[in-house]
Amino acid sequence: MAPMQLFLERFIVSSTPSWRVLLAVFASTPFFLVVLVGHGLALNTPGMQEALNPWALWPLEGWLALATLVNLITAWRLWPHRDLPDAVPQATLLVCLAIGPSFTLIAILAGTFTTALNLVLLGVLAIGLLLFERRPMLIAYGTCVAIISAHDLGVILGWWVYAPAFKGQVMQGREPVWWFHIWRQFAFVASGVVMLGLLGLLFDRLDQVHAKLRRLSYTDGLTGLANRRRAMEVLHNEVARQARTGQPLSLVLIDADHFKQVNDQHGHDVGDQVLRTLGSLLLACVRSPTDVACRLGGEEFALILPDTRLDQVEAVCERLRQQLARRSFGHGDAAFKVTLSMGAVEGRGQDVESLLQQADQQLYRAKSTGRDRLCMAGTSVEPA
Structure with missing residues (x-):
């Protein structure tokens, strides 16, 4: 149990949004396929046809x-960008x-929409809110409600029967009375509102903590x-994007000249400044x-410059050099x-390490x- 709890904690905290969607797809799609095949076989079995409503x-x-197709297409599109x-x-x-x-329709058609199943769905809602963004989950929850x-109203008004997947003789008079539908609807919605309120307060706090930790x-x-x-994460993403789009990408490495002497002669406070x-x-x-x-x-610093050619890098670095040249550090005598040494290169299909x-x-x-200069392939730009 402990390893599973540890896995879930790590997954919830560190997984990307794409991985969370993929988890939902991998968990639900096999169930949909089993129901699809099971119902298909049942509808084509003579003994079962007498009990089922096609x-x-x-x-x-x-x-x-359709839901399975949506899941598979979504997974196919997200997989390359899952990280x-x-x-x-x-x-x-x-x-x-x-x-x-899908789960709501299965439950309604089979007549298994009980209070216990309501609690299960509310638990699924809680897990969904923990894993996913709030807006999509609330839209899905509202759709299910x-x-x-609509189902309960139709049953109360006599427009259709309870558990319509089965023929009347199969139910044997077990259809709930009209007030059960009203009570179930009230319990489901009221419980959902309370849970959403409590979870909302909790997740707002978790979102703030997570955003702060991510920022740090x-x-x-x-x-x-x-x-x-x-920097490494951005560089990997930009190199991958350049490979897809062919757009230019430039990288500049920057080093403060003789910085060790600054710390030794003026102290670390001035060095930090x-x-x-x-x-x-x-x-x-x-x-x-x-x-x-x-x-x-x-x-040592770096500039990652997407959509920037090497001939444009010189202007950026010169602007930086001029701004720094106007600054003095320390006091009096x-x-x-401080000057900078800079090396720039333009990506041309290389990997990050190259x-x-x-x-x-x-x-x-x-x-x-x-x-006190910028060096690029075949070029050395000294201060004017």
Whole structure:
């Protein structure tokens, strides 16, 4: 039991939205297929035909086939992007609308919509709210309530019978009295409202905590820039996007020149001030949110520039260099300037490791040829 609990906790906390939708698809689709095959066999078995109403089951078969198709297409589209952290509201809504009404229709047609099953569905709703975004789950829940309400009203008014999947003689007078439908509807809706209210308060708090933890895990505490972990994630995503679209992608590695001397001669407080200033200047030089400024560690920074050619990188780096040249650090006679060595490379189908290695080679060339400059493939740009 403990390993399963640990797995569920890790899955809920660390899984991506796409993985959660895929879990719902993998859990529900086999059940739909079993019901589809079982009903199909029953409708074609002479002994079962005497007890079943084809006019009720064949539409259910069609709906389940459609729900299964929606699940499979959604899974096929999400699978290549399953590890991306982006929300997938449309896919989530489609799967919720495929699963929720399907289970509701199965229960209604079989006449098994009891108070116990209501509690089970409310439990499923709670799990769904924990795993998925709230809006798709509430839309699916509202759809299920509408289906149940229409069914109960029709039974009370005599428009159709309870458990329409079976012929009358099979039920043997076990159809619930009219007040049972009203009580069940009240209990289902009232319980749902109470549960939604309590879960809403809980999930709002969980969302805030999760957002804060995610922000902390991706942010450098000193500069406020993206940290190395976030930089690698963005770089992998952008390299994959470039492979799909062919759009340009540039990477710049940046190193503060002689930063160890700054710490040794002026102290770590001044060194931290230099790093914070560099962070703010990098943020000012990029196009938010397409470009990403990162601190990789120590005095090493990076710019990830999607949709940017190498000939455009020079303008970005020159703007950064000029902004930094206007800043002085320290006080009085101890005031000093900071310069940057920068190495840039444009992605041309390389993987992430190759792209980083090539950018690092250009950064090394900038340092070895005098620092305070930008080096690109075949080019070295010195300060004016």
